[in-house]
Amino acid sequence: MFHETNDRISGLMQALVVAGFRGEIERNSALRAAMSTDNSVYQIFPDLVVAPRDAADVVCLQAVLDRPEFAGTSLTARGGGTGTNGQSLNRGVILDFRRHMNRLLDVNVEQQWAEVEPGIVLDDLNEKLLPHGLFFAPETSTSTRCTVGGMVSTDASGKGSRVYGKTSDNIVGIEIARGQGLVASFEPTPDWAKPMLAAAEKAARTGRDAFIANTPRLNRRFTGYDLERACPETGGFEWWRLFLGAEGTLGPMTRIRVHLRRIETEKRLIVAGFDSFRDALSAAMPLMEDEPTAVEVMDERVQQLAQEAGILARLPEALRPKGEGRVAYVFVEFNGDDAALLDRRVLQCREHLARLPGIGAVYVAGDKTEIRDLWAIRSAGVGLLGKVDGLARPVAFVEDCVVPPENLTPFVDEFLAVLTANGLGFGMYGHVDVGCLHIRPALDIDRQADRDKLAGISRSVFDLTRKYGGIFWGEHGKGVRGAFLAEWIGADAYKALQGVKAAFDPGERYNPGKLVVNGGEIMGIATTNFRPFNAQEGDALERAFRCNGNAQCLSYQAATPMCPSFKASADVRHSPKGRADALRAWKAARDRGAPDQVMEDDLMGVLDTCLGCKACASTCPVQVDVPHMRAAFYADYFSRHARPLADRLTLLAERFAPLTAKMTPFIRPFWPLARKVAATVMQAVDLPETLARPQPGRDRIALDALGRPLPEGTVLLWQDWFTALFDEALQRDALAGFRALGYRPLLVEMLPAGKAALNLGDLAGFREQGARLADALQRASASGVPMIGLDPAFVMMLKQDYPKYGFAVGQILSPQEFLSREISGGKSLPKAAAGVSAKLLNHCTEATARPGSGSEWKAVFKAIGVALEAPATGCCGMAGLFGHQERHQAVSRKLFDLSWRRHMDDEKPVIATGFSCRCQSERLAGRDIQHPLGLVAAVLRR
Numbered sequence: 001m002f003h004e005t006n007d008r009i010s011g012l013m014q015a016l017v018v019a020g021f022r023g024e025i026e027r028n029s030a031l032r033a034a035m036s037t038d039n040s041v042y043q044i045f046p047d048l049v050v051a052p053r054d055a056a057d058v059v060c061l062q063a064v065l066d067r068p069e070f071a072g073t074s075l076t077a078r079g080g081g082t083g084t085n086g087q088s089l090n091r092g093v094i095l096d097f098r099r100h101m102n103r104l105l106d107v108n109v110e111q112q113w114a115e116v117e118p119g120i121v122l123d124d125l126n127e128k129l130l131p132h133g134l135f136f137a138p139e140t141s142t143s144t145r146c147t148v149g150g151m152v153s154t155d156a157s158g159k160g161s162r163v164y165g166k167t168s169d170n171i172v173g174i175e176i177a178r179g180q181g182l183v184a185s186f187e188p189t190p191d192w193a194k195p196m197l198a199a200a201e202k203a204a205r206t207g208r209d210a211f212i213a214n215t216p217r218l219n220r221r222f223t224g225y226d227l228e229r230a231c232p233e234t235g236g237f238e239w240w241r242l243f244l245g246a247e248g249t250l251g252p253m254t255r256i257r258v259h260l261r262r263i264e265t266e267k268r269l270i271v272a273g274f275d276s277f278r279d280a281l282s283a284a285m286p287l288m289e290d291e292p293t294a295v296e297v298m299d300e301r302v303q304q305l306a307q308e309a310g311i312l313a314r315l316p317e318a319l320r321p322k323g324e325g326r327v328a329y330v331f332v333e334f335n336g337d338d339a340a341l342l343d344r345r346v347l348q349c350r351e352h353l354a355r356l357p358g359i360g361a362v363y364v365a366g367d368k369t370e371i372r373d374l375w376a377i378r379s380a381g382v383g384l385l386g387k388v389d390g391l392a393r394p395v396a397f398v399e400d401c402v403v404p405p406e407n408l409t410p411f412v413d414e415f416l417a418v419l420t421a422n423g424l425g426f427g428m429y430g431h432v433d434v435g436c437l438h439i440r441p442a443l444d445i446d447r448q449a450d451r452d453k454l455a456g457i458s459r460s461v462f463d464l465t466r467k468y469g470g471i472f473w474g475e476h477g478k479g480v481r482g483a484f485l486a487e488w489i490g491a492d493a494y495k496a497l498q499g500v501k502a503a504f505d506p507g508e509r510y511n512p513g514k515l516v517v518n519g520g521e522i523m524g525i526a527t528t529n530f531r532p533f534n535a536q537e538g539d540a541l542e543r544a545f546r547c548n549g550n551a552q553c554l555s556y557q558a559a560t561p562m563c564p565s566f567k568a569s570a571d572v573r574h575s576p577k578g579r580a581d582a583l584r585a586w587k588a589a590r591d592r593g594a595p596d597q598v599m600e601d602d603l604m605g606v607l608d609t610c611l612g613c614k615a616c617a618s619t620c621p622v623q624v625d626v627p628h629m630r631a632a633f634y635a636d637y638f639s640r641h642a643r644p645l646a647d648r649l650t651l652l653a654e655r656f657a658p659l660t661a662k663m664t665p666f667i668r669p670f671w672p673l674a675r676k677v678a679a680t681v682m683q684a685v686d687l688p689e690t691l692a693r694p695q696p697g698r699d700r701i702a703l704d705a706l707g708r709p710l711p712e713g714t715v716l717l718w719q720d721w722f723t724a725l726f727d728e729a730l731q732r733d734a735l736a737g738f739r740a741l742g743y744r745p746l747l748v749e750m751l752p753a754g755k756a757a758l759n760l761g762d763l764a765g766f767r768e769q770g771a772r773l774a775d776a777l778q779r780a781s782a783s784g785v786p787m788i789g790l791d792p793a794f795v796m797m798l799k800q801d802y803p804k805y806g807f808a809v810g811q812i813l814s815p816q817e818f819l820s821r822e823i824s825g826g827k828s829l830p831k832a833a834a835g836v837s838a839k840l841l842n843h844c845t846e847a848t849a850r851p852g853s854g855s856e857w858k859a860v861f862k863a864i865g866v867a868l869e870a871p872a873t874g875c876c877g878m879a880g881l882f883g884h885q886e887r888h889q890a891v892s893r894k895l896f897d898l899s900w901r902r903h904m905d906d907e908k909p910v911i912a913t914g915f916s917c918r919c920q921s922e923r924l925a926g927r928d929i930q931h932p933l934g935l936v937a938a939v940l941r942r
């Protein structure tokens with residue numbers, strides 16, 4: 001495998017610009033790092049990344065690549081990058097479809113099809129189809145981030161595939177791009193494309209019989225160069241079927257026509273507990289008689305991880321394990337429009353279950369929300385398995401074998417014997433109705449011994465699938481495992497596949513080295529470059545190495561918190577995954593000596609767009625905490641380079657905030673001028689207009705008074721420098737709110753928490769400020785008086801970051817955490833007038849780190865007689881200073897529009913916990929939003 005020379009890539013970039021390519025053309029090292037990994041153990045750095053705006057751009061790109069000077073430059077399409085086996089990884093040019101080519105182009109309700117660009121995300125498509133009562137049926141666990149282009153190319157499938165089929169069973173046609181133009185299977189073929197299709201047809205017909213002889217007749221049939229279906233018995237040549245499952249090796253698709261199904265109105269889900277996984281597995285075949293839509297299993301190991309993660313709490317009590325006991329689960333789903341029929345099937349299935357060995361409790365759900373929540377337990381399986389600590393972690397390489405369901409039990413027995421012989425741990429779940437099980441053994445890929453195991457186990461499991469009449473690649477595509485294809489399909493059929501490849505890709509340009517080669521080198525399981533797996537113990541960038549590329553942080557959904565900078569850009573380098581990849585690459589270069597300035601500038605660029613919201617620290621399955629790692633990088637970088645003036649000013653402002661607070665009465669008149677100067681130096685906009693006036697002395701407590709006895713009912717209110725200096729409304733509201741609830745609140749003299757210092761990597765400054773605040777908190781906590789932190793970002797910093805630096809802070813709670821505990825402890829609160837309702841917009845950092853915080857506020861408001869709604873939202877786009885910085889205006893405003901703006905016109909009171917969120921709502925929507933405690937005070941005053 002060779003990489004392009006700098007000159008060639010520069011030449012290609014220039015040629016693309018001249019040819020009129022309108023999308024981005026980039027060799028940014030952080031972007032290339034982000035594109036160098038997927039969910040596999042491999043890493044290949046591309047030379048160039050291009051993001052086409054539309055199909056015309058893809059044609060333009062290929063016309064340039066057709067020039068003799070670019071012969072041999074490879075082109076690999078990429079969708080969501082969620083492949084488990086290196087599917088989208090390659091050298092040369094990566095074609096990023098996810099960024100712009102993600103539109104729904106047309107829907108034909110009558111004929112039940114839709115046309116999409118390949119980069120559309122599965123859930124996004126189905127959300128857009130909802131108003132039509134239609135959906136695209138293939139389902140994947142990665143539905144929030146995988147694209148239809150990637151699904152078609154890997155022939156993805158999941159729950160329900162026994163009834164709905166795989167992706168290839170739900171496609172009507174495709175459009176492909178070449179340098180000469182576009183070819184769509186549902187439009188007349190242009191003359192230039194006819195010889196190409198004729199050559200492919202000739203090869204396909206020649207190898208069809210050998211292909212059929214060597215592919216088992218399974219529901220999860222073999223696809224990718226499907227010679228059988230391309231040449232149907234009924235005649236004709238359906239060339240486009242060859243592309244389904246071909247993993248981009250036959251070239252890029254630019255338009256896909258998908259078949260749609262009507263959304264069924266009724267659903268039932270049975271969850272059954274079994275004594276052992278073997279019993280659960282054996283249940284699959286008998287239950288098939290009841291005509292379910294899906295039957296899935298989850299083993300005791302996944303159950304244990306789910307229990308440790310608190311997820312099993314969503315299960316009805318009877319289904320949960322008792323004490324140390326372990327349970328394996330079977331999930332059986334029934335879908336349809338006839339409620340009575342479904343109920344009969346459910347009854348019949350329950351009778352069947354009652355007769356099966358090892359059966360325990362059985363639960364039936366009929367409510368769609370409950371069913372979704374129950375499925376979420378099963379879907380959490382992959383993430384949970386990836387969460388394992390230690391050097392050896394579950395990796396994908398034999399994770400989706402399929403055998404005829406009747407052979408599943410002996411196949412699994414032998415499979416597990418292979419793993420046991422290698423001394424490996426594992427967890428299992430999967431789709432037993434189609435004989436597909438997901439098993440990810442734990443390996444330390446940095447160790448040669450474990451790489452050898454990976455190769456050895458792959459070979460043994462490949463042989464086992466053949467022995468039991470199955471397929472090695474039953475769900476997730478082939479990727480570098482395609483190296484087994486020639487052996488599996490046999491010489492004659494493989495020759496025909498080579499003919500098809502030669503017809504569509506004579507220069508071996510498309511995703512070279514995968515599935516089928518014509519003289520080129522095939523990428524192998526053990527010979528493809530492995531990605532670094534573990535950092536040195538104690539390394540601050542350790543979490544970057546744990547990122548396994550599952551891409552949960554690349555969700556398109558606006559109303560989820562992770563990751564705002566990716567949602568605003570659809571550019572993977574601006575995501576936790578992208579940043580983790582770039583940090584790992586930088587670390588490798590740093591360890592070899594000094595990384596070059598371009599690389600550090602590129603890394604700076606992607607770290608600067610991080611809002612520091614910490615959603616990744618809580619929501620990523622392996623807690624890839626980007627702000628923590630950014631602080632470590634900045635600390636290293638600024639030990640070698642001067643800090644920008646704006647950063648120095650911010651650090652000074654934080655350090656001297658207590659002095660500013662003391663001098664407020666004198667500074668206030670000059671604040672408008674100081675604000676203008678600060679805005680110019682810091683290149684900031686919309687800085688707070690006034691300094692907060694100090695609250696009356698009786699409402700405050702000095703630091704040196706902490707620890708002294710205080711009257712019954714006192715609560716100490718702590719705040720960080722920003723809210724102390726600028727959020728007078730919060731101080732008033734918090735005092736009034738607690739007072740209205742019967743407490744004696746006191747605002748503690750402010751000490752900065754060192755948030756700015758930590759964000760900017762001034763670790764010495766942070767340690768100094770952190771030590772001072774932690775000492776004050778501990779002194780205060782010794783008196784036993786409840787301590788409440790007012791701003792969520794401040795409280796979460798004390799809870800999440802302080803322990804990482806060894807600071808103990810006593811028990812500091814957020815207001816709702818304290819009040820809901822009081823209510824649970826029997827405290828009764830005063831009641832508001834009847835009929836009040838409100839909407840709460842939660843702070844994203846708190847919502848992700850403490851998912852129960854919305855419910856706690858609901859409990860508090862319920863106790864005072866107010867009905868509270870707490871819709872899911874993403875980040876508001878402010879995040880401390882981020883939204884004030886000129887360079888971030890576009891992103892900040894876009895994020896607000898994505899999920900906050902829609903709540904601004906609500907007639908009922910809207911309340912928000914975060915200072916940043918309230919500022920953002922005011923400056924971008926002109927809506928003056930209160931802190932929840934302000935509403936508490938207001939409704940109790942009425």
Ligand SMILES: Cc1cc2nc3c(=O)[nH]c(=O)nc-3n(C[C@H](O)[C@H](O)[C@H](O)COP(=O)(O)OP(=O)(O)OC[C@H]3O[C@@H](n4cnc5c(N)ncnc54)[C@H](O)[C@@H]3O)c2cc1C
Pocket residue numbers: 038039076077078079080081082083084087088097118119139140141142145146147148149150151152153154155156157158159246247248249251252253254382383475476477511549550551
């Ligand atoms: C945690 C986890 C769970 C998963 N669960 C499932 C599951 O339930 N079911 C399942 O089937 N898979 C699953 N997968 C695998 C993966 O999500 C699917 O294969 C998915 O369809 C890949 O889509 P993508 O957009 O990420 O494609 P990518 O990974 O970006 O690309 C996949 C292949 O498609 C090619 N490609 C992409 N776009 C085009 C195009 N426009 N033209 C030509 N070729 C193109 C690429 O070159 C590559 O070879 C899982 C993966 C992970 C990480």
Ligand code: SF4
Pocket residue numbers: 546547548549550551552553554576577580616619620621622623624
């Ligand atoms: S950062 Fe976390 S969520 Fe994102 S790809 Fe890595 S492990 Fe997955």
Ligand code: SF4
Pocket residue numbers: 561562563564565566575576579609610611612613614615616617626627
């Ligand atoms: S802190 Fe927020 S913006 Fe930054 S990487 Fe994590 S999720 Fe994305």
